Amino acid sequence: MTTTSQTIVRKRLAEISFARKLAMGVIEVLTALIIFFVFSRSISADAMTKFVMTPGGITVGTMADWVFNSSIALYLLAGITLLIGLYQLIKGFGKLTNLMVAIAFFCLIFGFLIWQASSKSLNLGGMLSSAVLLAVPITLAAFSGILAERSGIVNIAIEGMMLMSCMVAAIVASATRNPWFGLLGGIFSAVVLALIHAFLSIRYKINQVISGTVINIFSAGLTSFISQRFLQKNESLNTPPMFTRVPIPGLANIPILGPTLFNTNLFVYILFALLIILQVALFQTRWGLRLRSVGEHPKAADTLGIDVIRTRYMGVLLSGAVAGIAGAFFTLGSVGRFDEGMTAGKGFIGIAAMIFGKWTPIGSLGAGMLFGFADAIGSKLSLLGSKIPPQFMAMAPYIITMVVLAGFIGRSSGPAASGEPYTKE
Amino acid sequence: MSDTKNDLGKEIIRDLNHEPHEGKTHKHGLWSSVSIPVLAILTGLILGALLIAITTPTVYQAFGQSFGKGISTAFMEIGKAYQALFEGAIGNPIRIVEALRAGEAREIRMALNPFLESLVQSTPYIFAGLAVALGFRAGLFNIGVEGQLFIGAACATYVGYAVKGLPPYIHMPLAFLAGALGGAFWGFIPGLLKAKTGAHEVINTIMLNWIAFRLTEWLLTGPMTRPNAGGMPISPLIQKSAEIPQFFGSPIRFHLGFFIALVIAWLIWFLLFKTTWGLDLRTVGTNPRAAKYAGLSTVRTIIIGMSLSGALAGMAGAVQVLAVNRSMAMGLSSGYGFDSIALALIGGNHPLGVVLAAILFGTLRNGATRMMVTSQIPIDIVDVIQAFILMFVAAPAIIRSLYRLKKKGPEESTVFLSGWGGKS
Numbered sequence: 001m002t003t004t005s006q007t008i009v010r011k012r013l014a015e016i017s018f019a020r021k022l023a024m025g026v027i028e029v030l031t032a033l034i035i036f037f038v039f040s041r042s043i044s045a046d047a048m049t050k051f052v053m054t055p056g057g058i059t060v061g062t063m064a065d066w067v068f069n070s071s072i073a074l075y076l077l078a079g080i081t082l083l084i085g086l087y088q089l090i091k092g093f094g095k096l097t098n099l100m101v102a103i104a105f106f107c108l109i110f111g112f113l114i115w116q117a118s119s120k121s122l123n124l125g126g127m128l129s130s131a132v133l134l135a136v137p138i139t140l141a142a143f144s145g146i147l148a149e150r151s152g153i154v155n156i157a158i159e160g161m162m163l164m165s166c167m168v169a170a171i172v173a174s175a176t177r178n179p180w181f182g183l184l185g186g187i188f189s190a191v192v193l194a195l196i197h198a199f200l201s202i203r204y205k206i207n208q209v210i211s212g213t214v215i216n217i218f219s220a221g222l223t224s225f226i227s228q229r230f231l232q233k234n235e236s237l238n239t240p241p242m243f244t245r246v247p248i249p250g251l252a253n254i255p256i257l258g259p260t261l262f263n264t265n266l267f268v269y270i271l272f273a274l275l276i277i278l279q280v281a282l283f284q285t286r287w288g289l290r291l292r293s294v295g296e297h298p299k300a301a302d303t304l305g306i307d308v309i310r311t312r313y314m315g316v317l318l319s320g321a322v323a324g325i326a327g328a329f330f331t332l333g334s335v336g337r338f339d340e341g342m343t344a345g346k347g348f349i350g351i352a353a354m355i356f357g358k359w360t361p362i363g364s365l366g367a368g369m370l371f372g373f374a375d376a377i378g379s380k381l382s383l384l385g386s387k388i389p390p391q392f393m394a395m396a397p398y399i400i401t402m403v404v405l406a407g408f409i410g411r412s413s414g415p416a417a418s419g420e421p422y423t424k425e
Numbered sequence: 426m427s428d429t430k431n432d433l434g435k436e437i438i439r440d441l442n443h444e445p446h447e448g449k450t451h452k453h454g455l456w457s458s459v460s461i462p463v464l465a466i467l468t469g470l471i472l473g474a475l476l477i478a479i480t481t482p483t484v485y486q487a488f489g490q491s492f493g494k495g496i497s498t499a500f501m502e503i504g505k506a507y508q509a510l511f512e513g514a515i516g517n518p519i520r521i522v523e524a525l526r527a528g529e530a531r532e533i534r535m536a537l538n539p540f541l542e543s544l545v546q547s548t549p550y551i552f553a554g555l556a557v558a559l560g561f562r563a564g565l566f567n568i569g570v571e572g573q574l575f576i577g578a579a580c581a582t583y584v585g586y587a588v589k590g591l592p593p594y595i596h597m598p599l600a601f602l603a604g605a606l607g608g609a610f611w612g613f614i615p616g617l618l619k620a621k622t623g624a625h626e627v628i629n630t631i632m633l634n635w636i637a638f639r640l641t642e643w644l645l646t647g648p649m650t651r652p653n654a655g656g657m658p659i660s661p662l663i664q665k666s667a668e669i670p671q672f673f674g675s676p677i678r679f680h681l682g683f684f685i686a687l688v689i690a691w692l693i694w695f696l697l698f699k700t701t702w703g704l705d706l707r708t709v710g711t712n713p714r715a716a717k718y719a720g721l722s723t724v725r726t727i728i729i730g731m732s733l734s735g736a737l738a739g740m741a742g743a744v745q746v747l748a749v750n751r752s753m754a755m756g757l758s759s760g761y762g763f764d765s766i767a768l769a770l771i772g773g774n775h776p777l778g779v780v781l782a783a784i785l786f787g788t789l790r791n792g793a794t795r796m797m798v799t800s801q802i803p804i805d806i807v808d809v810i811q812a813f814i815l816m817f818v819a820a821p822a823i824i825r826s827l828y829r830l831k832k833k834g835p836e837e838s839t840v841f842l843s844g845w846g847g848k849s
Contacts, residue, residue, distance in 0.1 A: 204820040206820045211816075217808055221811070224803060225476070391639040394639050399636065401632050405618070405629060
């Protein structure tokens with residue numbers, strides 16, 4: 001009985017992977033054709049592309065500009081992608097399939113940039129560095145979502161928590177003239193909102209999405225209210241000192257990597273520190289195992305003596321703290337003042353990144369970087385005077401998320417008990 | 426926790442013994458169904474008043490002088506603000522009485538204009554609230570009303586200005602229908618994805634919201650832009666024949682759309698509660714497993730439910746464009762999408778309740794505009810108050826413990842959410 005069902009499952013898996021294998025091959029070949037016919041055919045044969053490799057205002061870790069013939073580079077990329085696609089169709093890469101799709105995707109993006117920047121100059125270094133900065137709030141929001149959802153509470157209020165933290169961080173930092181106090185204040189305000197969310201959804205068992213919506217509406221209203229009532233009259237309350245660029249000695253001198261990752265904002269370092277801490281804590285420690293078990297099967301966890309309610313409170317409060325860091329980034333790490341609604345949906349994109357990253361910190365980082373990169377390309381394209389509207393680039397992350405969620409690129413499913421209130425019997 | 430359980434036990438025993446509920450079932454029934462929303466609104470307004478008091482500098486100065494003076498200043502500030510809110514929302518009672526006494530038609534209309542303007546503000550709320558409520562009834566959480574509203578508005582605008590030479594009685598309904606269809610399409614996508622792949626509609630509708638914003642931004646600066654707009658995202662004015670008529674001359678904006686909204690609300694009520702289709706939809710919403718065993722098609726219900734919900738949201742956008750703005754800009758919606766979640770819940774997901782809650786929200790927002798002018802209190806206080814109301818309606822236990830109300834029985838609840846995607 002069990003063996004037959006197992007063979008059926010195995011057979012189904014094999015069929016799916018066969019269809020998948022073909023689909024991926026077709027996608028890769030199509031990518032090659034796009035690079036060849038759409039990109040390289042529409043530019044003249046002797047057009048040159050110039051990539052500036054150093055972001056503006058950087059003095060260490062500089063690198064010479066990169067100038068090359070656009071068409072030849074595009075032919076090369078199309079060739080690589082075509083070879084990958086053909087090999088995939090004929091023999092298949094097996095376990096390397098996803099990696100190869102990623103390489104083909106990379107070729108597509110790179111080809112797109114070469115195409116857009118042909119007979120022009122594009123600051124690639126600056127674009128990478130701004131992509132990382134744009135990815136910071138998205139990825140932190142995704143981490144925030146992971147902490148809550150792994151414990152079984154859906155946190156759709158990340159956006160609201162970020163917005164609140166954004167404002168409080170600006171006010172506290174302006175009043176104390178110290179960005180560290182601002183950061184702490186921001187985190188504190190987001191944790192307070194998280195406490196309300198936890199209280200409503202754990203104690204009162206409100207539907208967690210509704211409870212999150214309460215916090216989002218509340219926070220959008222209150223921040224705009226306070227901003228109009230106080231900040232616009234007292235500009236001194238809205239001029240927070242910012243965290244400045246901190247170069248890491250040695251590493252900052254590496255070309256490209258140095259300016260983008262090691263000579264940048266404090267928040268980028270926090271992001272990577274949190275990445276390592278979370279990845280280890282969630283999957284290598286007893287604490288993480290308990291948190292995850294509460295999110296997957298609270299009843300079983302309860303039977304084993306894990307305090308489900310307390311664990312969930314902890315998950316949501318930690319989620320709030322991380323959302324607070326994400327919010328403070330806007331005022332203390334990026335813009336330097338608070339504007340109404342300045343998080344602009346980054347909290348929601350963070351949730352998307354979490355889903356795309358399959359509820360793991362490392363996956364979320366990848367998704368966050370991808371979304372940040374799409375943002376950066378969009379804003380650079382409008383500077384280049386591209387014919388492609390920047391709005392379409394800005395839509396890409398959302399469309400990708402929907403495609404992922406629909407299971408076209410491998411299924412992504414979250415903690416089993418996420419969203420369900422727990423009643424101890 | 427334990428005392429609610431005890432109460433439930435008592436209730437069941439009482440039911441078994443056919444004892445009337447505390448002697449007066451009839452009165453109890455009406456009060457218990459409105460007590461929570463009414464007290465929630467009241468508490469929300471009180472907390473809003475508190476927020477006004479603690480953010481007014483003169484109150485602090487008065488407290489510096491003496492406690493009594495502080496309290497009286499606080500009450501004066503709150504009184505001033507809420508009086509402005511009331512006059513902005515309903516009208517100045519003295520002016521209304523005098524106008525009625527003078528009997529001059531134009532003056533009566535002008536005196537009543539604040540109230541009429543509140544109804545104008547409520548109109549999109551009715552459509553948007555119905556959209557969310559219908560979704561809830563089908564067990565679907567449509568957070569995408571905002572996006573569906575934008576797409577609906579864009580479609581209505583396009584038909585409104587691009588189609589020329591039609592008589593009003595065809596052009597106006599056509600433009601309105603285009604709005605509904607646009608919204609329906611934007612609701613159909615997440616419906617289809619949920620029904621076929623199990624992808625959760627909450628995430629998909631949020632994603633579609635942002636796609637809709639970017640798409641309309643592009644449309645309004647590109648293909649649908651107004652000539653000589655100088656890159657501003659705004660559409661051309663719609664044709665006269667596509668306009669939903671306003672009843673009185675400017676500045677009174679009261680229009681036919683309000684009555685269309687009431688008719689649609691009645692239609693939705695009829696659909697939900699008087700047809701078998703409505704029963705199926707509600708069964709799928711409250712108990713999907715039972716619906717499955719009864720042989721109902723959840724796939725079809727989900728797709729139709731989401732599309733219909735989107736259509737209602739599209740109508741909200743269409744009515745704003747065709748009756749009030751007469752062209753489309755990015756500032757079309759002041760957050761109707763999220764507010765409508767609150768008002769659907771306050772209205773108990775019942776069309777009549779939604780209409781009442783929508784009028785309340787429209788009135789609040791309209792009054793707050795006046796409050797902003799006279800006492801410099803930002804209009805965003807309405808959002809804060811709405812958040813409080815939503816919280817109290819969603820967690821009646823808070824209101825019950827605040828006002829020492831008795832619990833009337835087990836609440837039926839719909840499970841909207843268990844994971845974001847994957848039927849597995």
